[in-house]
Amino acid sequence: MYSEKVMDHFTNPRNMGEIENPSGVGTVGNAKCGDIMRIYLDIDENQVIRECTFKTFGCGAAVATSSMATELVKGKTIEEALKVTNKAVMEALDGLPPVKVHCSLLAEEAIHAALWDYAQKNKIEIQGLKKPKTDIHEEEEGEEEEY
Ligand code: FES
Secondary structure (H helix, E strand, O other): OOOHHHHHHHHOOOOEOOOOOOOEEEEEEEOOOOEEEEEEEEEOOOOEEEEEEEEEEOOHHHHHHHHHHHHHHOOOEHHHHHOOOHHHHHHHOOOOOHHHHHHHHHHHHHHHHHHHHHHHHHOOOOOOOOOOOOEOHHHHHHHHHHO
């Protein structure tokens, strides 16, 4: 049911934990399953993401997508990080079962929320970044059908 990559990132998650004095933190939850994901970013003066870590209180797929998402945004500029969608994370994991697609949305939204926090703290605007949701539940219906 799960790809080898999902199992690998679930059993051996990368970048787990907190960053002290992060440049941005984002937390999102899914009211339906009760799972919560938090992403921490350390961003340098050139707007490059030096470090990205996560804390996830959730299912295995949420842990695996958090882990992969942190790997994908590390070393990227904030503009590039914005393009790390849940689809990109799923592709990098060689797919997720349809009922687990919503778990990957947490990762995308948590990154956006952390970037939003960074922008607020630095009083800057990040093009293409919308105010993040704190709960992804509303959007999840219908999206699952696509995969
Ligand atoms: Fe809730 Fe996976 S079941 S995030």
